[in-house]
Amino acid sequence: MATINEHFLKLPANYLFSEIRKRVRDFRTNHPEAHIISLGIGDVTQPLAPAVVAAMKRAVEEMSKQETFHGYGPWEGYNFLREAIIKRDFNPRGVELDLDEVFISDGSKCDLANLQEVFGPDNVVAVADPVFPVYVDTNVMAGRTGERRENGQYEGIIYMPCTPGNDFTPELPGTHADLVYLCYPNNPTGAVATKEALETWINHAREHRSIILFDAAYAAYIADPAIPQSIYEIEGAKEVAVEFRSFSKSAGFTGIRCAYTVVPKDLQAYHGDGSPVAVNPLWFRRQSTKFNSVSYITQRGAAAALGNEGWKQCQQTIATYMRSADRLCKAFTNLGYTVYGGTDAPYIWMETPDGQSSWDFFHWLLDKAHVVCTPGSGFGAAGEGFVRLSAFATPANVDGVLERIEELAR
Ligand SMILES: Cc1ncc(COP(=O)(O)O)c(C=O)c1O
Known part of the structure; x- marks a missing residue:
């Protein structure tokens, strides 16, 4: 049966x-x-941007010739794209990353949905309310919640209300949370998080040995230079945060599909006895088992979206x-x-x-x-x-x- x-x-x-x-x-x-x-x-x-289209056309041409044909790419993505990401999205904000901390994927939705797999079933999840539904629904599927209540909330999840009264920046959870989903710029409220607000979250996560899953799918829309675009602009964030970024809204890739997730090598989760485990190799293990990366053509297009033109x-x-x-x-x-x-x-x-x-x-x-x-x-x-x-x-x-x-x- x-x-x-x-x-x-x-x-x-x-x-x-x-x-x-x-x-x-x-x-x-x-x-x-x-x-x-x-x-x-x-x-x-x-x-799509003309430079992206031109790069994708060139990539198709390459695929048409024996000498420049590409089969399966590396699970974690081509280095040319990972380098372009670090150079465009992080270095100008004072953030250094190693290539093997950046994982290319076919969308932030899948990464946000999949990353919870590497954490234990008993982790307590905290989310903002209102929330991008993917964070909640995937944890429900994974059995990390109780039943759905009449108001649509699930037992076992900590909901952190975001209202005009708190400028749509949630208060720290009143009880212990292990996995905290934050989304800035926020979908759906359009709010952004100040450096001070993110510092509070990072300090809290370090104190509680929790992990922040930081969804920055709309980082490219931040106009105010004082607002952090990456959570790694905050000191100590590499120890406690994963960051999700997507080309969907920054380069019009919703139909092309390309994104990336940063899992720093300093990021640790814990065994039941409290001893630390690095998350980065586990995410690599998960991706190399269940995912075969994104097409060469797509990755060339994504890299072109980060090039000057x-x-x-x-x-x-x-x-x-x-x-x-x-x-x-x-x-x-x-x-x-x-x-x-x-x-x-x-x-x-x-x-x-x-x-x-x-x-x-x-x-x-x-x-x-x-x-x-x-x-x-x-x-x-x-x-x-x-x-x-x-x-x-x-x-x-x-x-x-x-x-x-x-x-x-x-
Ligand atoms: C907050 C947020 N995160 C992630 C995604 C998913 O992006 P992708 O197209 O890369 O799967 C979206 C898409 O609408 C979103 O709004």
Whole structure:
């Protein structure tokens, strides 16, 4: 008899974005004439940078010739890409890394989902609320939680509310946590973490021998030079933090798939008796067993996104998205809404008017303006009463949204 992993059955049937897709599909069936614009799912819309396209074309050419053909690449990624990452993303921020601390992958979602495998089943997990659902759901699947409560939270997980009252920076957990997920710039609130806030977290992790899983998928969107882009800008972070970065939003790779995870050699977890174990070799062991890296063509494209020309082109695309973020923030603020984020992150976190629930506002906006947003309650109990607007829509679609909401307000 094949038994099931019962932990999977604790999860609701639908992932948040499948639920949104279903509700939008139902709306479309009833209103086939409606031109729906999505500010919902955080997917990019602008084409790849020309330097990336050129590098990928060259890589395809190489693959077409016997002398320059590439088969399986190294599990941990090609050195040319790891070098480019260290040089572009870390050295200018004063961070030194060794090549074997950088692991190339096909996405941060998978890395965030998979990394928990190297930790024991009894680790206590702490997450911000609202939260990117992947951190929670993968720990549910791994059996690190109890049942799902009515408010959508799981027994055994520590939820750290992020509200306007604490500037969306969670307080330290009141009880001991072993694995702490932090995401900055934050999805969904658009908040960033100051150096001081990150120092507090690093000190706490060192004191408690816990590990911070730092999701920096949106680091490229930080405009304020005082805000750390990498957690390794904080002293001592290499002993207690893993960092996840992705080319999805920094170079438009959501459909190409490339990311990387930094697992420093100083990072330690512990045996039950308290003796230390280095995490880096275990992650290498996991990846080399279950993963065969990312295509040569993709890695050449990613390296080009970090080259001088590609990087400038990607910055222009990021600026396009951030102009949209600014326009959306201003327009909704002028209409009397309270908005957060949207300055160092491509997300705007907006309070629903008159205490409306997140899903009620979602349906109202869809019905009245044919605009899709993401209900904040889908990211956690503390997200109730908020919606997330994504700035990744095309500028023309942002024009459309602004026209429609201004029309509605008349
Ligand atoms: C906070 C956060 N982390 C990770 C990811 C996943 O990125 P990737 O496309 O690299 O899997 C996303 C994607 O939306 C995200 O919002």
